[in-house]
């Protein structure tokens with residue numbers, strides 16, 4: 001098991017702190033339109049370092065902070081923590097559990113934490129590179145992406161499989177070497 005728990009507070013539609021515990025097997029999140037299913041996936045991409053507000057379906061980063069509803073006032077900051085299992089030492093850190101936290105305030109201040117210690121975005125990106133879980137990895141297939149894959153040219157579709165098999169980076173290196 002890889003993902004253990006996701007904690008969300010003040011992020012998008014989640015004003016109150018909520019958590020999702022991932023148990024062994026398949027976890028499905030179901031609910032009516034607009035109930036926040038995609039916001040949960042956005043929270044995972046955000047905590048892994050997503051920098052594009054547009055790809056989080058907003059226009060500026062502040063849009064990830066709960067903006068208020070009929071019954072609740074807006075909040076001043078959003079915080080997401082993702083807890084991962086590291087008993088298999090997939091990540092080169094001396095911890096059996098890894099927690100990654102990202103926080104952003106309306107003032108624009110923001111912070112990343114790795115197991116409770118302040119760190120840089122670069123530390124998070126480096127940690128997840130090649131793990132298959134980075135913000136751009138194939139592990140997250142967003143709405144519309146399936147159609148995109150089915151409708152793409154054969155060679156473009158091949159890239160998706162190459163990436164999943166972990167050979168895309170070698171092919172890319174080879175191409176770069178050949179063009180030097």
Ligand code: ATP
Pocket residue numbers: 011012013014031032033034035036037038039040063064065066067068
């Ligand atoms: P669908 O089944 O249509 O895909 P969904 O369950 O994936 O729906 P989401 O897209 O996750 O729904 O949630 C959309 C809701 O989140 C909208 O009601 C929107 O108003 C709310 N929302 C998004 N950002 C914020 C924010 N910053 N503050 C408050 N609510 C927000």
Ligand code: MG
Pocket residue numbers: 037038039143
């Ligand atoms: Mg959705």
